[in-house]
Amino acid sequence: MAEEAEKEISTFEDFKLNKQLLNAIAEAGYQKPTPIQQQAIPLIMAGHDILGIAQTGTGKTAAYLLPLLLKVKYAQGQHPRAIILAPTRELVMQITENIALLGKYTDLRFTGIYGGLGPKTQIETISKGIDIIVATPKRLMELYLKGELVLKELKTLILDEADKMMDMGFMPQIRQILEVIPRKRQNLLFSATMPEKVVQLSEEFLEFPMRVEVTPQATPVETVSQVLYQVPNLRTKIAMLEYLLQDAEEFNRVIIFTRSKRNAESVAKFLERQELGEVRAIHGNKGQNTRINAMEAFKGGEVRFLVATDVAARGIDVSMVSHVINFDVPFVYEDYVHRIGRTGRAENEGASITFANEAEMYHIRKIEKLIRMQLPEQPLPPAVEVFKTPFEEQQEIAMEIDRQKRRENPDFKGAFHEKKAIPKAKPTKTRRDPKASFWQKTKKKGSGKR
Template identity: 85%
Template structure:
């Protein structure tokens, strides 16, 4: 049936959407439905529960929003009739923006609620009446428990980025939410990957779902080229980054992903100090307003570099991102797919560049197994200075390699299976020597 629908439908008008939605779609510049939209929209409009497996950047948000907007049609009553759950505030904000875009010629009332801000304003908006609510699980439950949200009139529930929900430990909250919303409703689950936890969750609340998989699970977007550099240490990663970003003609709008807040701050400060272009960093320690402003500046083209941790990876929806640079390899392998999905969006061409030290190559191999392809590896450019790995970083890498071997073979006894005493001479030296700052380590004369 899905294949038949795909043959028959070639335009958004073929979905029999109302005039208000078609006008908004045309203004948004959507030319033709994407594969996930071709398959999902008819099934959702027919009332089926859906399990959609689609990469980020494939148009899945519009795939569930358009049928919901058709179903809700116009403002009615006080309590929400559709709930969309998202794992992060960034994604919740992105979905709410998409609703604003597609529902601009309707009187449908909608809002996004999430943590990081006081609930007062959100409560005021809820009390005025809503038709669609986008929420992160914790904030939704918080307002429900306070009696500020009535969910008894829900007809549709969407679980977006379900795999990230599981990674972030939201299963208990989702189960609580399922207990307090009406049992008779339409359920839509979307995920880029389908690990066991997501399958378990889908079995709990989806009723005879239609499975829609537009690409094999965890396959990166075809329009994204991928390359890998094996880099020995942090200083050399910085040197490689500096070499690459000097290509202002090709690297026009770049997202750099780091695994830690510390590295995000260090990388953004390095770029800022070297004057390679406007840069912003977003991570968990940044205030909500700072993160929103940084995202808006990046979207508007005022900022060339956005440095982000994985917490923010799923909420970035910016077209024309030329490159994604994985400064650190993610330890949650599905995050690699989500990271590189920030480029090559809306059928545009993009590039993903990954830096990996010796310990991180273990995780690269696991990622390659997940995406069912080998990432092409390039030698370090001759112009990039290769620095000697400091003793502490060398030890850290060696211990991580030991942990990896022990994980694959419990009987393995590595060099670090016992805590070794630090020689007195080295203890004394460490007390005398001041800590060298990040900038002293990376500073070198401009050529």
């Protein structure tokens, strides 16, 4: 059925949307429906529950918003008739912006609710009457338990980026929500990947769902070129980053992903010192307004570099990102797909560049298995200075490699395996362990029969 829909539909008019939506689509500059839209929209409009597997940047937000806006149609009543759940405040804000864009010629009332700021304004907005709520699961349950939210009129529930919600531990809140909303409703679940937790959720959440999968599971967006560099240490990663970003014409709008808040701050400060262009950092320790302002400045082209952790990655929706640079390799392998999905959006071309040290290559092989392709590898350019790895960093890398080998083989004993407690015995002259020798000497000096 989905394949037939894709063959028949070539324009947004083919969906039989109303004039308000078609005008908004034209003004937004959407040329033609994407594959996920071609397949999902007719099925959603027919009332089916949907299990949608699609990467970010494939048009999935409009794939569920257009039929939803057509269904809800106009402002009515006091309580929400549709709820869209998303894992992060950034994604809530992005979806809300899309509703404003596509629903601009309707009188629908909608709002985004999320943590990080007081609920007073959100409660006031809801109390005036609301049709659609976009929310993080935790804040939605908070307002419901306070008695500020009535969910008895709910007709549609949408879960976006379900895999990330599972990674962030939202399953308990989602189960609570499912217990308090009406049983008779339409359910839509969208995810970039289908790990076991999402499969379990879909079985609990969806009734006889139609599966829509526009690309094989966890396949990166086709318009994104990918390249891998083996970079031995942090200092060389910095040198490689500086080398690449000298080309302002090619690297004109860049997102740099780090695994930690500390690295995000360090990279951002380095770029500021180099004066290569405006830079902002967004991560969990940044205040809500700071993150919003950074994102808006990046979208508006005022900022050339955005340094981000994976927590902040899901809400970035900018169509003309030239490059994504993975300064650190993510340990949650699905995050690689989401990271590179920040470029090559809306069928534009994009590029992804990944730096990996010896320990991170273990995770690269796991990512390659997930995305079912080998990342093209290139040698470091001759102009990039390769620095000697400091002793402490070398130790950390060696210990991480040991941990990886133990993970693959529990019987593996590496250079850094934990030493078992040695039973008490007579003092020995061995000096292999300096600390042991020191305590043996001390014991000998102070020993005596009591």
